[in-house]
Amino acid sequence: MEEALRSVLTQSYRNIELIIIDNASTDQTVAIIKRIVREHPRVKFIANPENRGLCKAFNQGLYLARGKYVIDLSGDDLLLPQRIERQVVAFERLSDSYGVLFSNARYIDTHGEPLHEHYPLDSKGKAKVPVPSGDVYKEILRKYFICTPTMMIRRSVLDELGGYDESLSYEDFDFWVRSGVRYRYFYQDEILTHKRIVPHSLSGEVARPGNQILESTYAVCNKAYDLNRDQEEFDILAARIRTFIRKCLYAQEFELAVRFRKLLNYIEDPDLLTEAIVLLCRLRLPINGIYRFYLANFQKKPPRRKDLALDVVVP
Missing domain, CATH: 3.90.550.10 (Spore Coat Polysaccharide Biosynthesis Protein SpsA; Chain A)
Structure with missing residues (x-):
């Protein structure tokens, strides 16, 4: 520091x-x-x-x-x-x-x-x-x-x-x-x-049940939906939402996955893979421990977000 x-x-x-x-x-x-x-x-x-x-x-x-x-x-x-x-x-x-x-x-x-x-x-x-x-x-x-x-x-x-x-x-x-x-x-x-x-990467935080990162991401996706200007942007957002639905499964944020799916449905009819992932969320499969083991042992670890904020201002 x-x-x-x-x-x-x-x-x-x-x-x-x-x-x-x-x-x-x-x-x-x-x-x-x-x-x-x-x-x-x-x-x-x-x-x-x-x-x-x-x-x-x-x-x-x-x-x-x-x-x-x-x-x-x-x-x-x-x-x-x-x-x-x-x-x-x-x-x-x-x-x-x-x-x-x-x-x-x-x-x-x-x-x-x-x-x-x-x-x-x-x-x-x-x-x-x-x-x-x-x-x-x-x-x-x-x-x-x-x-x-x-x-x-x-x-x-x-x-x-x-x-x-x-x-x-x-x-x-x-x-x-x-x-x-x-x-x-x-x-x-x-x-x-x-x-x-x-240590203590953001990916590890995203994978932890009860974290607020995916909830915040859902809020941002809703903002993007309101700000989008053309169909291509909606298509890109839809692809990103599909990845967040998978992350919800891994983090056992099952209800949030259903909410992401509802937002996705405003853009497109979800594909079979996405529907299968949402079904697994509805079944509340406890896979978080396996996923976190994968992150800890096989995933590159990105930077942690610290509790110190520096605002460097250039007059």
């Missing part, structure tokens, strides 16, 4: 507002933050007496922010020294139709050793796969493709959206849907961020 803070404070771009929100950490996090604040009195720090959730914590920081651009940074991740400077330069060249700028990232382990890149690199250090840029709304509906901490967001976009939706347990899919349908995204083809992979 201290490394993440230092990576912000040592940026080549100096006109930065750093706002730290701690959600009732139980380790030495607060002591480290207070030491940083003593060294850098301009840093703003809010210590919540209870865990208010990531979305509420971010909005706390957004309320205090005064800058033109915002970065939502986890306490595990690192900004490379020229990250903010290079993104500001790129953003200033874009029209107001662009609301978000994002880049490639390098994943690192708990010791800071490099693992792999978010987008694989060619011999010139550029992404060797096509990366969506411009109107990316259809791709947002289709799949996860943005490494969240690489984003720099236009502050006016967050204001227009009312910040993050505090009723949700996580933020990125909802933000992408609500902003992507209105604004263009720009891909900056360089590595400017290190994303740390740590």
Whole structure:
């Protein structure tokens, strides 16, 4: 966590507002933050007496922010020294139709050793796969493709959206849907961020019965249904809903699977495979233990979401 803070404070771009929100950490996090604040009195720090959730914590920081651009940074991740400077330069060249700028990232382990890149690199250090840029709304509906901490967001976009939706347990899919349908995204083809992979992955949380992630995802899918502009977008959303129905089976969120199926039915008649999965949910088959064993032993582990929110604001 201290490394993440230092990576912000040592940026080549100096006109930065750093706002730290701690959600009732139980380790030495607060002591480290207070030491940083003593060294850098301009840093703003809010210590919540209870865990208010990531979305509420971010909005706390957004309320205090005064800058033109915002970065939502986890306490595990690192900004490379020229990250903010290079993104500001790129953003200033874009029209107001662009609301978000994002880049490639390098994943690192708990010791800071490099693992792999978010987008694989060619011999010139550029992404060797096509990366969506411009109107990316259809791709947002289709799949996860943005490494969240690489984003720099236009502050006016967050204001227009009312910040993050505090009723949700996580933020990125909802933000992408609500902003992507209105604004263009720009891909900056360089590595400017290190994303740390740590234990207790999001995939493990999704698989845990009673978690709120799939419930939040259902709410976002309903928003996307209302925002969609053409039949292709509905078809893409339908395919994504089918994957969430399977996840509901794995997590034994049986009633939620039926609700997803009802939403899907507004778009298309569910296929036989989907109907079979919903039937298994109605039968309430206890397969969660098998699925979590698979995740723990055979699945790559993506990053955990931390209880520390850093709002890095660029005036």
